[in-house]
Amino acid sequence: MLEVQQIACATVAAVRAGRNLNVVLAEQRARHPQLTSQQLGAVNDLSYGTLRFGFQLDCILAELLNKPMQDADLRWLLLIALYQLEHTRAAPYAIVDHAVRSAAALGHAHAGGLVNAVLRNFLRKREEVLAKAKHSDVGRFAFPQWWIARLCTQYPQHYAAMLEACNTHPPLTLRVNCRRSTVADYLAELARHDIAAAQTGAWAVRIQHPVAVERLPGFSAGVVSVQDAAAQFAAPLLDAQNGMRVLDACAAPGGKTTHLLERAELDLVAVDSDASRLARVQQNLDRLQLKATLVAADVQALGSWWDGRPFERILADVPCTASGVVRRHPDIKWLRRAVDIARFATQQRAMLEALWQVLASGGKLLYATCSVFDEENTRQIDDFLARHADARRLPLSEAVSTNGIPEGQLLPDNEHDGFFYALLQKI
Numbered sequence: 001m002l003e004v005q006q007i008a009c010a011t012v013a014a015v016r017a018g019r020n021l022n023v024v025l026a027e028q029r030a031r032h033p034q035l036t037s038q039q040l041g042a043v044n045d046l047s048y049g050t051l052r053f054g055f056q057l058d059c060i061l062a063e064l065l066n067k068p069m070q071d072a073d074l075r076w077l078l079l080i081a082l083y084q085l086e087h088t089r090a091a092p093y094a095i096v097d098h099a100v101r102s103a104a105a106l107g108h109a110h111a112g113g114l115v116n117a118v119l120r121n122f123l124r125k126r127e128e129v130l131a132k133a134k135h136s137d138v139g140r141f142a143f144p145q146w147w148i149a150r151l152c153t154q155y156p157q158h159y160a161a162m163l164e165a166c167n168t169h170p171p172l173t174l175r176v177n178c179r180r181s182t183v184a185d186y187l188a189e190l191a192r193h194d195i196a197a198a199q200t201g202a203w204a205v206r207i208q209h210p211v212a213v214e215r216l217p218g219f220s221a222g223v224v225s226v227q228d229a230a231a232q233f234a235a236p237l238l239d240a241q242n243g244m245r246v247l248d249a250c251a252a253p254g255g256k257t258t259h260l261l262e263r264a265e266l267d268l269v270a271v272d273s274d275a276s277r278l279a280r281v282q283q284n285l286d287r288l289q290l291k292a293t294l295v296a297a298d299v300q301a302l303g304s305w306w307d308g309r310p311f312e313r314i315l316a317d318v319p320c321t322a323s324g325v326v327r328r329h330p331d332i333k334w335l336r337r338a339v340d341i342a343r344f345a346t347q348q349r350a351m352l353e354a355l356w357q358v359l360a361s362g363g364k365l366l367y368a369t370c371s372v373f374d375e376e377n378t379r380q381i382d383d384f385l386a387r388h389a390d391a392r393r394l395p396l397s398e399a400v401s402t403n404g405i406p407e408g409q410l411l412p413d414n415e416h417d418g419f420f421y422a423l424l425q426k427i
């Protein structure tokens with residue numbers, strides 16, 4: 001556990017310094033080839049969990065210290081140990097002992113007494129400390145204050161449940177390839193492999209206890225793909241029919257590209273500005289035995305990739321704050337700033353403007369984000385409609401139902417991630 005604590009400590013500190021969690025974890029795996037798969041799993045759990053609950057753990061730590069902790073390494077070590085004490089089943093005495101030794105290994109042998117006292121104090125006064133920490137919104141919800149305030153204003157009825165849902169472990173949801181199987185048949189196949197699962201959408205199956213994808217029957221043969229249930233709405237909403245010319249404007253890693261192609265025979269162009277991510281689209285196409293034309297380009301620079309032939313359908317799954325998928329990427333809580341929302345909204349606006357030019361008359365464009373902030377969603381679309389007399393917004397199917405929240409906005413819950421869809425037609 002000692003080494004695991006220290007590697008997790010370096011990982012979360014790197015995220016705090018502005019780096020992407022998955023990239024840092026990949027580097028840690030390469031740097032520490034001696035770690036067993038169990039230890040790697042523990043590093044992942046401590047890193048993800050500490051970032052997920054870090055804002056709350058910080059409030060707990062503040063209750064346990066007389067003055068703020070200045071040293072960043074020691075602070076992260078204490079947050080990791082508090083996460084372990086509160087959210088894992090490791091023996092408390094071992095957690096405390098290893099934290100004291102980790103402090104020494106990090107060059108803070110003098111702080112061993114403090115680490116020991118803080119953690120033991122937490123164990124002694126846990127209920128009282130937790131209650132005090134949860135007096136503030138940040139301590140209650142484990143999110144930055146600006147994020148909580150925004151959701152509270154936007155969703156006064158739903159924000160508490162949303163924030164709580166965003167602190168849970170994300171479900172593992174699969175999309176059954178409609179060319180290869182049915183939900184009923186695949187559920188039966190899972191049952192034969194002792195994997196408990198249930199249907200959670202037209203073609204969506206949720207696995208009860210997440211397993212490695214290699215263990216999923218038929219995965220490598222393309223019978224299923226991993227895709228959240230909310231993301232699975234995109235292809236049916238776009239309603240691309242056999243023979244249509246379709247643009248997937250922000251395609252990588254290809255979850256929605258492949259869904260579109262499973263459902264119909266399309267002349268599909270998949271564009272993404274990130275060539276390395278585009279390679280993952282090709283891998284997914286190969287696994288599923290599907291074909292598309294892949295283009296690495298900035299989709300807004302029409303002159304660099306467009307041949308002048310309009311598209312009948314366009315999927316614009318634009319870059320966004322990803323605030324609807326924060327439970328899958330808890331580093332977002334630390335990496336995003338409130339000002340990023342306006343930055344993304346400006347980029348999305350420019351993309352929409354460019355894509356509208358390549359949409360055929362009568363054609364449909366599906367705008368999608370995995371965000372819950374209205375500047376990127378409803379307001380973006382309202383502004384677009386106000387600027388374009390040749391655009392109208394089409395109603396979405398019942399499946400993307402909205403209960404007192406803006407049309408097309410899916411809130412994160414037990415079933416799916418937070419997402420937004422708006423279907424536009426050129427008239």
Ligand SMILES: C[S@@+](CC[C@H](N)C(=O)[O-])C[C@H]1O[C@@H](n2cnc3c(N)ncnc32)[C@H](O)[C@@H]1O
Pocket residue numbers: 231249250251252253254255256257271272273274277297298299300317318319320
């Ligand atoms: C939300 S992700 C797309 C997810 C994908 N549709 C799927 O379902 O798997 C957004 C993508 O937009 C790409 N992107 C960002 N700016 C772009 C641009 N100017 N032109 C094309 N792609 C861009 C990013 O590289 C990223 O892969």
